[in-house]
Amino acid sequence: MKNIHFHKYQGAGNDFIIIDNRKGTFDGNDTTLIEHLCNRRFGIGGDGLMLLENHPIHDFTMRYFNSDGGEASMCGNGGRCIAAFAVHKGVVSNPDKFSFMAVDGEHLAQYKSGIVNLKMIDVNSVNEEDKFTFLNTGSPHHVCFVDDVTKTDVYNEGKNIRYSERYQPDGTNVNFVQFKTGNKIKVRTYERGVEDETLACGTGVVASAISAHLKKPSFSEFDIEVMGGKLKVCFEPDSEGGFKNVWLEGPATFVFEGTIEI
Numbered sequence: 505m506k507n508i509h510f511h512k513y514q515g516a517g518n519d520f521i522i523i524d525n526r527k528g529t530f531d532g533n534d535t536t537l538i539e540h541l542c543n544r545r546f547g548i549g550g551d552g553l554m555l556l557e558n559h560p561i562h563d564f565t566m567r568y569f570n571s572d573g574g575e576a577s578m579c580g581n582g583g584r585c586i587a588a589f590a591v592h593k594g595v596v597s598n599p600d601k602f603s604f605m606a607v608d609g610e611h612l613a614q615y616k617s618g619i620v621n622l623k624m625i626d627v628n629s630v631n632e633e634d635k636f637t638f639l640n641t642g643s644p645h646h647v648c649f650v651d652d653v654t655k656t657d658v659y660n661e662g663k664n665i666r667y668s669e670r671y672q673p674d675g676t677n678v679n680f681v682q683f684k685t686g687n688k689i690k691v692r693t694y695e696r697g698v699e700d701e702t703l704a705c706g707t708g709v710v711a712s713a714i715s716a717h718l719k720k721p722s723f724s725e726f727d728i729e730v731m732g733g734k735l736k737v738c739f740e741p742d743s744e745g746g747f748k749n750v751w752l753e754g755p756a757t758f759v760f761e762g763t764i765e766i
Contacts, residue, residue: 505765508541510548512759513589515581515620517703517732519759521548522589525555526564535573537766542571548764551695551702552579554586556595559605563596566606570697578608578642580706580752584620587613588756608642618757624710624750627739630718637715641750644676645711649719653682653692658701662694677705681712687723689716691730703732706752713737714747 508530511522521541523530531537532555541547555567566586570576583606596602599615612623624642631638636648646665650656662678665671678694691712693705713726717739725738735754739747 507763507765509761509763510541511589511761512548512550513585513756514732514759515585515704515706515756516730516735516754518579518581518585518705519550520582520585521550521553522586523553523555524593525557525567528557530555532567532569532575535569537573538569539571539573540766541764542569542573548762551698552576552582554579554582556586556590556593562603562605562610564590564604566604566611568607570695572697572699574697575607576697577644578606578625578707580622580624580642580708580710581704581754581756582706583611583613584622584706584752584754584756587620587622588615588618588758591615592758606642615756618755619753620756621751621753622706624707624752627714627747627750629746630714632718637711637718638676639711639714641707641710641714643707644671644674645679645708646671646676647679647681647711647715649681649683649715651682653680653690656680656692658692658694662701663699666694666696677708679705679708679712681716683716683720684729687720687725688727688729689713691728693730701731704730704735706735709735710737710739710750710752714739714750717741
């Protein structure tokens with residue numbers, strides 16, 4: 505038996521187990537263990553698990569795992585939460601501006617009073633179809649617009665798209681977006697790896713905001729309502745159809761810490 509010390513954080517209801525792994529004692533290849541820890545009945549419970557590890561240049565490295573135990577593509581809300589964790593643990597010297605490395609590259613972050621502003625990767629292209637858009641914001645996202653997201657069967661419709669032939673073999677995340685007034689949108693997301701709807705998805709709201717901009721080009725900043733709270737996304741369109749200076753902003757909240765015996 506061994507003891508694993510962990511912290512639990514959530515960003516707009518997207519919840520994560522975070523482990524300080526700077527000494528390298530946690531085996532990130534143990535998918536069975538990670539899946540067990542993320543299990544809400546038999547483990548700690550979380551949409552995913554993150555390891556904070558050392559990096560030779562940046563303040564730290566973020567390794568993200570889905571709740572199914574597999575190491576995954578970028579998670580925006582996870583990035584915001586591990587940024588807050590790093591500040592709380594004293595890993596970063598300047599909370600106003602620091603950087604870390606993730607699976608999709610370097611990220612800049614800013615922390616102030618529980619709010620984290622996270623710079624996401626540039627989006628080089630968007631595949632815009634009649635009924636949806638598809639783009640990669642660190643993770644792949646299918647975005648479709650609906651009249652009322654509260655009446656949308658996110659689980660079944662999202663699952664059908666996620667496993668559709670178009671997105672084989674890796675699948676995709678699926679976002680359902682409703683326009684509100686002005687630059688306000690409401691988003692619900694089915695996440696691959698979690699295989700269910702989550703209360704928020706950072707890369708998903710970034711994808712949704714960019715897709716909304718294509719329909720409302722006068723807006724490059726969006727206020728976004730998700731099931732677990734509110735987020736903000738801003739960006740700059742470039743001359744080649746891509747987007748740069750993409751930032752995701754919202755709360756990143758410590759929930760509890762503890763030790764679990766495995």
